[in-house]
Amino acid sequence: MKVVRAMIPEPETTSSHSGAATFARYVGALALIVTGVMHLQQYYGVYYRVIPTIGPLFLVNFVVGVALGLVLLAPLGQRAPEVHHLAAIGGIVFAAGTIIALAVSENRTLFGFHEHGYRAAIVISLAAEAVAIVSLAAYLVASRRAAPTPARLRPSGASPA
Amino acid sequence: MAVLATGCQAATNELHPSREELKAGARGSLGQVLVDDEGHTVYLFEKDDEPDESYCHDACASVWPPLTTSRAPVVEAPLDSSKVTLLERGGGLKQVVYAGHPLYYYQGDTSPKDTNGQEKDQFGAHWYTLHPSGQKAEAEGEGGESDDS
Numbered sequence: 001m002k003v004v005r006a007m008i009p010e011p012e013t014t015s016s017h018s019g020a021a022t023f024a025r026y027v028g029a030l031a032l033i034v035t036g037v038m039h040l041q042q043y044y045g046v047y048y049r050v051i052p053t054i055g056p057l058f059l060v061n062f063v064v065g066v067a068l069g070l071v072l073l074a075p076l077g078q079r080a081p082e083v084h085h086l087a088a089i090g091g092i093v094f095a096a097g098t099i100i101a102l103a104v105s106e107n108r109t110l111f112g113f114h115e116h117g118y119r120a121a122i123v124i125s126l127a128a129e130a131v132a133i134v135s136l137a138a139y140l141v142a143s144r145r146a147a148p149t150p151a152r153l154r155p156s157g158a159s160p161a
Numbered sequence: 162m163a164v165l166a167t168g169c170q171a172a173t174n175e176l177h178p179s180r181e182e183l184k185a186g187a188r189g190s191l192g193q194v195l196v197d198d199e200g201h202t203v204y205l206f207e208k209d210d211e212p213d214e215s216y217c218h219d220a221c222a223s224v225w226p227p228l229t230t231s232r233a234p235v236v237e238a239p240l241d242s243s244k245v246t247l248l249e250r251g252g253g254l255k256q257v258v259y260a261g262h263p264l265y266y267y268q269g270d271t272s273p274k275d276t277n278g279q280e281k282d283q284f285g286a287h288w289y290t291l292h293p294s295g296q297k298a299e300a301e302g303e304g305g306e307s308d309d310s
Contacts, residue, residue, distance in 0.1 A: 050268055
């Protein structure tokens with residue numbers, strides 16, 4: 001008896017996972033861009049540019065947030081999965097770091113700076129950072145499930161020798 | 162987490178938490194103006210037109226931190242201690258008021274003797290340093306202490 005092995009695709013719903021991953025990536029990217037833009041608005045709109053250390057950090061926040069967002073939105077061809085995964089991890093760290101920095105500055109001082117209150121700009125930024133973390137984490141999970149797995153070799157039947 | 166845990170105590174003064182002293186310091190063409198005991202310049206906000214109210218909150222208070230204290234500050238001559246009062250702010254903080262003007266630091270002042278906030282037009286009104294008389298200070302040739310409207 002001779003066993004014939006054939007390539008049979010996994011019965012996974014990879015397309016639905018892929019769609020969810022793409023959606024989560026776009027949402028996370030937009031949330032990062034919103035975070036960066038809010039920091040730029042504070043930098044110029046309410047004079048945070050005069051604050052030592054914090055002012056430049058707000059500008060850095062804008063640059064990093066928008067850069068990560070654009071990378072996550074960009075169609076990068078064959079290298080897209082690796083680059084998008086790295087950008088997603090970076091975005092999660094970036095958003096979490098921004099939240100932690102705010103918490104410190106609200107409760108005591110950060111580089112000698114004390115933040116006052118939770119005005120609308122801060123609430124919007126916090127919400128965007130939370131959305132970014134959740135969305136990008138969801139993207140990482142969904143994209144892993146959607147990744148094409150090596151088709152396994154399965155016995156598909158037997159034929160007479 | 163340790164940072165967050167220790168951060169529950171309210172700061173009494175964002176830049177100089179333990180300072181509760183006012184005196185006069187020379188600032189070039191501005192003359193003698195109010196400073197804290199480390200020489201940091203303090204300012205009045207023209208929008209604060211009543212001594213028992215501050216119009217600087219949220220982002221404004223982040224850029225212009227109010228001079229807060231837990232008790233009446235020590236006042237050195239030529240300042241007049243009778244002109245010092247305290248204004249209740251949120252969170253149990255008391256802001257120092259001099260001659261009816263709630264006092265603030267400016268985040269753009271990075272070292273003692275800086276007066277970078279002088280005549281800045283931010284958050285709806287101008288900011289000025291104060292003379293020991295309580296009047297706003299202006300550089301010589303710009304009206305001196307005569308205008309406190």
